[in-house]
Amino acid sequence: MKAAYITIHDKIKEQIDKGIWEIGQRLPSERDLADEFGVSRMTLRQGITLLVEEGVLQRKVGSGTYVASTRVQEKMRGTTSFTELVQLQGKTPSSKLLSYIKTKPNEKEISQLGLERGEYVIRMERVRYADTVPVVYEVASIPERLIKNVRKEEVTNHFFKTMTDNGYRIGKSHQTIYARLANEKVAKHLQIAKNQAILALRQVSYLEDGQAFEYVNSQYVGERFEFYLENN
Known part of the structure; x- marks a missing residue:
């Protein structure tokens, strides 16, 4: 069974791949995303951190989390x-x-x-x-x-x-x-x-x-x- 944060990672990546969130677009707040996926903010944050490490997402200090530009x-x-x-x-x-x-x-x-x-x-x-x-x-x-x-x-x-x-x-x-x-x-x-x-x-x-x-x-x-x- 997948860890909860891996499931969140996969769901967010799937939405990006489908174009629901486009390159350069700012994601909703962690609170809103946690509510949407029915998980804690800590679990949500773990999934997002993994996507940042993979280069799929990009954090901008004081601004939020964005879909990274194509590498x-x-x-x-x-x-x-x-x-x-x-x-x-x-x-x-x-x-x-x-x-x-x-x-x-x-x-x-x-x-x-x-x-x-x-x-x-x-x-x-x-x-x-x-x-x-x-x-x-x-x-x-x-x-x-x-x-x-x-x-x-x-x-x-x-x-x-x-x-x-x-x-x-x-x-x-x-x-x-x-x-x-x-x-x-x-x-x-x-x-x-x-x-x-x-x-x-x-x-x-x-x-x-x-x-x-x-x-x-x-x-x-x-x-x-x-x-x-x-x-x-």
Whole structure:
């Protein structure tokens, strides 16, 4: 038998899915909702808190609880750039470059990118946005030989497009997703609380010939981004 707050969670989510409460709409007060569902305010609050944690609802201090805006979604199949993902959902992508350096690779970069000793990588650190809302903090490493004749702006603004424009054919990617807590630096850039739970993603992207061309460590705000699987 379901716990009472899980039942409330499911009922509210069902009403949102049916469009009874639309994106951005303010929900009735907790007292009114508790009366509507015939439960205590504590039970009602537990159900709402779970929906907030899932990113379905959003609390605004001094204002109330609202249906959250649609999150950016990434289908875990194939290789797609963040810019394309955001644009496909009708949002405007942008990014803030924090650092961009040519440097000797660390052991992880050598392993993941299949580099020879003596090669260099371009390592860039940035925050990426959807409609001015920070969604992901990422550190990307790229073999320097692949982009040594490419302008910095082309790499930082639309890297995947730049690769295809320069004759490279993009293939598959390997992705690992796990949970972690945001440290102080990441939390500041993503405008969230320190130690808030976030989604972390390690991804290696390959060209069609099997050559790795990008190794990325990304940290996503869970309530603003979600992954979903699609099988053939």
